[in-house]
Amino acid sequence: MNLFLDAFAWLADPANWTGPGSIPQRIAEHLWVSALVLVIASAIALPLGALVGHTGRGREPAVMVSGGLRALPTLGVLTLFGIWIGIGLAAPVIALVILAIPPLLAGAYAGFESVDRRTIDAARAMGMRELQVVGKVELPLGMPIVVGGIRSATLQIIATATLAAYIADEGLGRFIFAGLKTRDYGEMLGGSILVILLALVIDGCFALTQRVVVPAGVRATRTAELRSGPTRSRTIVGRPNTEGNQE
Amino acid sequence: MNWLWSNLDLVGELMLVHLALSVPAIILSFVVSVPIGWLAHRYRWSRGVLLSICGLLYAIPSLALFIALPAFTGLSLRSPVNLVIALTLYGVAVIVRTSADAFDSVERDIRQSATAVGYSAAGRFWGVELPLAGPVLLSGLRVVIVSTVSLATVGAVIGVPSLGSLFTDGFQRGIQIEIITGIVATIVLALGLDALSVLLGRLLMPWTRRASSNGRVLTARRVREETA
Amino acid sequence: MIEFRGVTKQFPDGTIAVHDVDIVIPPRKTTVLVGSSGSGKTTLLRMINRMVDPTGGQVLIDGTDVATVDPVKLRRGIGYVMQNSGLLPHRKVIDNVATVPLLRGESRRAAHAHALELLDTVGLDRSLADRYPAQLSGGQQQRVGVARGLAVDPNILLMDEPFGAVDPIVRAELQQELLRLQGELGKTVVFVTHDIDEAFLLGDQVVIMQQGGLISQAASPAEILAHPADSFVADFVGADRGKRALHVTEVDGRRVVVDADGRAAGVLAS
Structure with missing residues (x-):
């Protein structure tokens, strides 16, 4: 247990809380890089996934891309971009974007695809335009799964951003690598504890969001289903894309 | 390319080391998660708790877990056992939900008819529920195989050798081909183990051989045409 | 009046759903398309609001070829009721009924007031307005579906096996409701079913279709019973047995x- 004492001693040391490379600065960096990557990756993957889910076209390539990219070892991608692009934020950001695309893409197409085809058919029969079908029917009904994809992508970004400190001077991972170099277990463990807390807090926020975005009528469906047994052959799980290539 | 030819031995050796790290973790996480998944399936109240714990575990960044784990186990940071335990924990976190879903997927009618013809609880589990949950369990196992093989490379940064050592070494020395070799070798290893698991699944579950082709989800357009 | 002129529909995979169909659907009457699955009856229905476009021939509404009308505009002027009610699960009953008027740009207040009246029309209590579809019984959902179909006061109401998924008692109730409604409103109703008894009960004109989208006979129920056009019709309506x-x-x-x-x-x- 004295290992934890070392870590708490490191965390409690006021010297680690001010100046360049301090804990607050590293947390801010970590959050900033993660947010930037999430925005870029979302801008690429979400519209693409929505299009695939909406039209049903290009499903096979989308499944292959999101499945295939998951087999990529993150450390390999990071180091490869590291020596291609060199020191700085560009390499880790590009690598992180590539790694964040699979869960976002999978969440978006699975979410849009999960919407009952008959509901969409009815919307079209009423005279909704394609964009209205997307915005008023598919998006709200598929939202919980889309947010599930964003959630697992975000967790993965935060984890990989930690690892990215291996190739760039960025984020909470710096404490871990600095500790590894100087064999200062207190610093390593302290940094790890901060990363874990950050990930858990953000995951908690997403869990809450995911609950909020379930449309009220769909929640009513779920309780009705519980009462009368399953009526649909296809169950929608709240978090389908959490598997695979984490970190 | 020169690097690759003069280091084929090293790559082969690291592949074996990598297998020695990931295969025990994959098997352990499968063996541990099946009973947990069954519990989550059988007792509704436990489902939320068990799945939440797995969700939290999954949210922990791997590098942080690799470093925090020795503080609990007392193992050395560079011990391969430490890495195997961490990889197993991730594997369990990933597969428990799938394994709960797998047991859920066994139809109630089948379970009840098994009871009706006189299966004991244990006999029903081994003879009916487990084999019928097999296909979904296999899909979970395949995800774990790919993620574990990929995740094991991270151990290299804390000093546990694996194919990941090609990344750290290649990065330090600026050898591009070494990193690319590492990526390709990792993917080949993952796909190889994946193919092996599919093969094993076919041997153990001969009744699924046919079903796989028509189990596909209908695409939106086809449904639209069918309703038309 | 709706008119099919030599209408054919061949799907990309080569199957012919509707083959060279000519029918006139008279205004303010109920026309029932009846046949087993694969007879193309739903395809025929969905050509009226351009959910399906024919590969040959023309569909005319009051003399205008529907192919010349913007499909979205067309659909907003035609009521459509389908088997599973097709209600939007994330919207309350009242919003479901008001969907099309709101799409057409009516004010929320007017659309809601009108929607409440429509609930009366289809025999639903106004207290159900704030429920979600999942909180209603199958029969109630179907009534909401009908109310939604009537929301823009369309001349034409398309009904695709609307009572197919409810139990026989509720179905009989809904059939009587529809007869009552039609007596009051006098819409041009095109109704699809595979149930010949339902067809004879509701239809002023019954169109019997067989495999491959061919029309066997289009006439009033009495005439079909009196003079079945061929042995298929006789068999289908059960006269020969x-x-x-x-x-x-x-x-x-x-x-x-x-x-x-x-x-x-x-x-x-x-």
Whole structure:
């Protein structure tokens, strides 16, 4: 247990809380890089996934891309971009974007695809335009799964951003690598504890969001289903894309 | 390319080391998660708790877990056992939900008819529920195989050798081909183990051989045409 | 009036759903398209609001080829009721009924007020307005579906097996409701079903279709029973098996109509 004492001693040391490379600065960096990557990756993957889910076209390539990219070892991608692009934020950001695309893409197409085809058919029969079908029917009904994809992508970004400190001077991972170099277990463990807390807090926020975005009528469906047994052959799980290539 | 030819031995050796790290973790996480998944399936109240714990575990960044784990186990940071335990924990976190879903997927009618013809609880589990949950369990196992093989490379940064050592070494020395070799070798290893698991699944579950082709989800357009 | 002129539909995979169909659907009457699955009846229905476009021939509404009308505009002017009610699960009953008026740009207040009236029209209590579809019974959902179909006061109401998924008792109730509604509103109703009894009950004109999208006979129920066009029709309506054969017997001086199995069907008036 004295290992934890070392870590708490490191965390409690006021010297680690001010100046360049301090804990607050590293947390801010970590959050900033993660947010930037999430925005870029979302801008690429979400519209693409929505299009695939909406039209049903290009499903096979989308499944292959999101499945295939998951087999990529993150450390390999990071180091490869590291020596291609060199020191700085560009390499880790590009690598992180590539790694964040699979869960976002999978969440978006699975979410849009999960919407009952008959509901969409009815919307079209009423005279909704394609964009209205997307915005008023598919998006709200598929939202919980889309947010599930964003959630697992975000967790993965935060984890990989930690690892990215291996190739760039960025984020909470710096404490871990600095500790590894100087064999200062207190610093390593302290940094790890901060990363874990950050990930858990953000995951908690997403869990809450995911609950909020379930449309009220769909929640009513779920309780009705519980009462009368399953009526649909296809169950929608709240978090389908959490598997695979984490970190 | 020169690097690759003069280091084929090293790559082969690291592949074996990598297998020695990931295969025990994959098997352990499968063996541990099946009973947990069954519990989550059988007792509704436990489902939320068990799945939440797995969700939290999954949210922990791997590098942080690799470093925090020795503080609990007392193992050395560079011990391969430490890495195997961490990889197993991730594997369990990933597969428990799938394994709960797998047991859920066994139809109630089948379970009840098994009871009706006189299966004991244990006999029903081994003879009916487990084999019928097999296909979904296999899909979970395949995800774990790919993620574990990929995740094991991270151990290299804390000093546990694996194919990941090609990344750290290649990065330090600026050898591009070494990193690319590492990526390709990792993917080949993952796909190889994946193919092996599919093969094993076919041997153990001969009744699924046919079903796989028509189990596909209908695409939106086809449904639209069918309703038309 | 809706008119099909030499309409054919061939799907990309080569199957012919509708083959060279000519029918006139008279205004303010109920026309029922009946046939087994694969007879193309739903395809025919969905050509009217351009959910399906024909590969040959024309569909005309009051003399205008629908192919020349913007499909979205067309659909917003035609009521559509489908089997599973097709309600949007994330919207309350009232918002579901008001969907199309809101799409057409009516004010929320006017659309909601009108939607409440429509709930009365289809025999639903106004207290259900704030429920979600999942909180209603199957029969209630179907009524909401009908109310939604009527929301823009369309001349044409398309109904695709609307009572197919509810139990027989509720179905009989809904059929009577539809007859009552049609008596009051006098819409041009095109109704698809595979149930010949339902077709005879509701239809002023019944169109019997067979595999491959061919029309066997289009006439009033009485005429079909009296003169089935061919053996397929005779078989389909059950005339050849004597199922429809009724005869009269005298019971205590009153003339009772009895069916083929000897069950009493009614008493002759006079």
